[in-house]
Amino acid sequence: MMLTATLLAATAGIMAAGTSRSLSRYSTLEVEVIGDSPNNAAKEGIDWPSLRKENPDVVGWLTVEGTSISYPVTSERGEHAGGWYLKHDFWGRASTLGCPYIDPRCTTEASHILIYGHTVDAPDSMFTPLSHAYEQQTFSLIGDAHWSTTEHGDATFKPLMAINVDALYPDIQQFRFASNSGLRSFLRSLSKDASCCAENKEELIERARRVLSLVTCPSPHEGECTRTIVIFVQLQARSRPLRTKHFQP
Template sequence: MGRKGHGRYGKHSRRDRRKKKGGIISTVILIVAICVFAFSAFQLYKIFNGYHKGESEYDDLVKLAVTEDKGEQENGTDDQDGSRFSVDFDALRQINPDVVAWIRFDEPAVINYPVVQGSDNSEYLSKTFKGYDNTVGTIFVNAYNHADFNDRNTIIYGHYMYNGTMFNELEQYHEKSFWEKYPSFYIYTPDGNVATYQIYSVGVVKDTSEGYTYQFADDAAFASFLEATKASSLYDTGVEVGNDSQIVTLSTCTREGNDDRTIVHGVRVNVQPAGE
């Protein structure tokens, strides 16, 4: 009888130990899950807080440096959206002497940013115009182009941000209907001028594409570049380009985040004093 009683006690004891062990494992799993959730939530907070800080900084720069009058002009030289627009580059230089331009698309686009040129093409990938570390970075000109936009092809890079800022809206040019509504963009320079660029090609290409060529040995090499950019376009714009053309290429990542890029090529069609 004693042995039987001892057996029942041992059986209960093992069961209790298993329950206790199972409870500990469940508690550990719960704690790990809470930690993972908390870490993920913190990472999301950092991402969206960075987005917010970056967006706020660039909104402040617009307020500081941009003068815009949406009234109609008598000379008919308005931008497509009917506004006179000028940039105070002296104010911008006090914040960042690397500023070389301001890029703007017609409303309702939000592409309306200062453009810098760093010492290399990585400097402004994660640094804002004011010098803060932030994944939004800054819109920047290829470090190996001249800063006056007089090269045959000047490349401007910007991030594809998931909150719709920076160069995110270039993706909308994948649809020809969007290009038909907004076929141009504008680049304002410190000499007081604004250049209008008509988009002639929109493509999704590899980051090693010929569309990123910025130096040309001769006219034949440039003609080859122009043909390649037109051939890679998602649709035919009918816009003419030639050996006397000056191109600005806008580049951003795609939604997939691989080595594909959205690339928008514009040809300069007009230069005039800004704000007139």
């Protein structure tokens, strides 16, 4: 028992040290890759060669306005499959922060892009700012999401709704649609479970051409059986800009 307790304490200490290093390295990486403002990701482009040199698994960069989220996103493959990035940072070191990663069933340019990220004890790290987005006061602070990829540049997604559902929630697990009508039906189905929606929800759904879903836990404690999912939509172009408002349905 004593030996087990000692080993567990040592492991926890290693993970804590790894997490502290990861926090610092992520902050440094953001400045090195996109400058001192996340908006530079869209305006000036991302230094993809530098990112690939750090980690060839990188497939995109995600920023969410109104939050501290500005991170590289990886793709699980080879020896890094099966949830590897849940316990390892962007540089492959053991860390409770992990690294945001894309669902292996979709691509970076899919009609529905699903990205996972941790909720952790550090309030401004990883997807922690989204953990309570199913509550109106948090959802209202969330701005546009910018999804930059290695081959297709930057795409902007508007916040549509947030849901708090079972971890195995099957309705979100759809990635291909035969038509825009199918995509809109998918969004309307999800909205039935939403606790927060944009005030102009129907207009956003009607103009949606792609979906971005960000998934995290509602708290940093292990064993959570629910997930918070914040759903954004990329819109078909129109002549004048759209202003997004929020409300409690």
